[in-house]
Amino acid sequence: MLIRTDPAISRLLMLRSGAIAVQLIAVLIVYFLLDHQIALMPLLLVIALEAGFQLMSVLAYRNVSQAKPLGMLMQLTADVLFLTILLSLSGGATNAFVSLLLLPIMIAAVTLSGKGLAYIAVLAIAAYSVLLIKMPEHNMHQMNMSGHFISMWINFVLSASVIALVIGAMNRALKERERTIAQVREQQLRSEQLVTLDGAAAQITHQLATPIANLQLLFEELLEDHPNNLVVQQMQTPLQQCATQLDSFRKLSAALRLNNTQQHITTAQLQQQITDTLLLQYPDQQIKWIIKNQTGGINTAILNSDAMLLPAILNLLQNAATANQQQGQNVLELTWLQEEHCGEYVYLLIRDFGNGFSATQLSNLGGQLMPSDHGMGLAVLLSNVTFERLNGSLTLYNHPQCGAIAKVKLATVFSEQSE
Numbered sequence: 001m002l003i004r005t006d007p008a009i010s011r012l013l014m015l016r017s018g019a020i021a022v023q024l025i026a027v028l029i030v031y032f033l034l035d036h037q038i039a040l041m042p043l044l045l046v047i048a049l050e051a052g053f054q055l056m057s058v059l060a061y062r063n064v065s066q067a068k069p070l071g072m073l074m075q076l077t078a079d080v081l082f083l084t085i086l087l088s089l090s091g092g093a094t095n096a097f098v099s100l101l102l103l104p105i106m107i108a109a110v111t112l113s114g115k116g117l118a119y120i121a122v123l124a125i126a127a128y129s130v131l132l133i134k135m136p137e138h139n140m141h142q143m144n145m146s147g148h149f150i151s152m153w154i155n156f157v158l159s160a161s162v163i164a165l166v167i168g169a170m171n172r173a174l175k176e177r178e179r180t181i182a183q184v185r186e187q188q189l190r191s192e193q194l195v196t197l198d199g200a201a202a203q204i205t206h207q208l209a210t211p212i213a214n215l216q217l218l219f220e221e222l223l224e225d226h227p228n229n230l231v232v233q234q235m236q237t238p239l240q241q242c243a244t245q246l247d248s249f250r251k252l253s254a255a256l257r258l259n260n261t262q263q264h265i266t267t268a269q270l271q272q273q274i275t276d277t278l279l280l281q282y283p284d285q286q287i288k289w290i291i292k293n294q295t296g297g298i299n300t301a302i303l304n305s306d307a308m309l310l311p312a313i314l315n316l317l318q319n320a321a322t323a324n325q326q327q328g329q330n331v332l333e334l335t336w337l338q339e340e341h342c343g344e345y346v347y348l349l350i351r352d353f354g355n356g357f358s359a360t361q362l363s364n365l366g367g368q369l370m371p372s373d374h375g376m377g378l379a380v381l382l383s384n385v386t387f388e389r390l391n392g393s394l395t396l397y398n399h400p401q402c403g404a405i406a407k408v409k410l411a412t413v414f415s416e417q418s419e
Contacts, residue, residue, distance in 0.1 A: 008111045009067045012075055013058055015107075020051050023086065039089045046089065050082045073116050076104045077123065084127040092131040093149050098156070101128055105160050109167035121164040128156050212242050241280065264413055265305040267336060267346060273310055274317065274334070281314075282321045290335040301338065301346050302413040304390045312386035316350050316394075316406045319380070323354025323404065345392075348408040356398040 027043050030036045057075065061067060080101065087095050101124045108120040132153050219239055222232045275287055303309075320332055335349040384394045391411040398404050 008072060009061045009064070009075070012072070012107060012111075013054065013061065016050075016054055016057075016079065020047060020054060023047050023050075027090075042089050043086065046082065046085050053078060053082075069112060069116060072111055073108075073119065076108050076112075076120050079104050080120065080123050080127055084131065087131055088134070093128065093135045093153065098128065098131065098152075099159075101156070102159060102163060105163050106167065109163060110171045114168065114172075117164055117168050121160050125157055125160055128153060208242075209246060212239070212246060215239060216243065244280070263305045264302050265309070267301050267303060270303065270305070270310070270313075271334075271336075274313060277310070277314055278317055278321070278332075281318070284330055285321045285324060286331050288331055288333045290333060292335060292337045303346060304392075304411045304413060306386075306390065308386045309390065312383040313348070313350075313408065315380065315383045316408070320350050320352035320354075320404070320406070323352040327354050329353040344412055346410045346412055348410060350406040350408070351399060351403055353403040356402065356404045357396060 024044075024047055027038070027040065027047070031038055031040050061071070083100060083104075087093075087098055087101075092098075105117070105121050105124055108117045112120065132149060135149060216239055219232070219235050222229070223236075226232050271289065278285060278287060317332065324330060324332065329352070331353065333349075333351040335347075335351070337347040337349060338345070380394070380396070387394050387408060387410070393409040395407040395409070396404065397407070
């Protein structure tokens with residue numbers, strides 16, 4: 001019994017086990033009951049070798065959950081070779097079961113890639129051709145049968161070609177459909193997660209409004225009673241930041257609820273908004289802007305935008321600033337890049353000087369929610385969704401020297417210089 005085995009390999013091995021049993025029974029019946037003169041011992045030897053190969057294959061794949069395509073290709077190659085040898089010892093091209101060479105082609109059509117399918121089809125046709133070439137002259141009822149066997153060979157070639165083309169094309173179409181369905185399901189799941197997060201964020205924002213307002217009133221009373229107290233004065237900045245952020249959340253929620261339409265913004269305007277907001281939230285961090293312009297007009301390029309674009313970029317900047325602070329760094333490098341012959345996109349590269357991403361983060365960030373002690377995962381997921389909605393994308397990778405880079409791909413509308 002095969003346990004935890006790749007389904008395709010498992011079915012092939014079970015099919016071969018049945019074929020070996022049928023071959024053995026057929027040889028014994030033909031030789032002992034029907035009294036036909038066949039090469040009994042060579043046939044039994046080939047079947048024994050095939051059974052030994054089958055046993056080794058079962059042992060090799062008994063705990064393989066995902067077999068490599070090369071393994072499947074080798075298994076089908078062995079099937080073609082064993083079947084060809086058995087046919088050559090029992091009549092060759094005159095054997096009525098020579099059409100069984102179509103079975104490996106059918107299996108290859110639903111399990112292998114186009115190149116693998118072509119290889120098995122050519123191998124089966126070549127095996128039939130060898131059997132036909134080695135076939136002796138046959139005369140039946142005073143009529144030469146060579147033309148009949150050649151016609152059978154032509155029919156086999158046509159059948160193999162049709163199977164390879166039709167079933168192969170259908171299999172590729174089904175796999176493409178499965179990939180599309182999987183992507184739709186993934187997008188639906190992510191949308192459900194975002195809806196849940198949106199409701200929770202709205203509820204939390206509403207619940208924070210009253211405590212922040214009360215803290216503001218208490219701060220004003222303390223400031224009146226202790227105007228020279230340094231601790232009281234230091235409370236003013238974080239309270240203002242909380243009030244400003246809360247007001248921004250309200251405006252953003254209203255904009256998304258009432259008029260969630262795409263807008264246009266220049267790279268210069270977006271750069272100024274990023275600088276102002278980051279200076280407010282992280283005054284200890286400095287932004288070093290770099291422009292790598294290969295086509296001209298990058299400062300005036302018009303970008304697709306909506307109410308979530310700036311928050312999506314700020315999410316990445318907050319993660320970068322946090323990574324910097326953990327390493328005692330205070331410089332963030334932001335680079336504008338517009339590649340040559342690719343004027344329809346502008347790239348914003350955000351580099352920090354922290355520890356960079358781990359292998360697990362690189363494989364999962366942006367695609368699913370991730371638990372993290374540093375607040376990474378959720379913000380990147382939301383940012384990735386925003387960029388994809390604006391026909392852009394997000395790529396995360398580590399810098400060769402140190403730190404990490406978030407590469408934001410932004411779709412452009414047109415350039416003011418072209419007007």
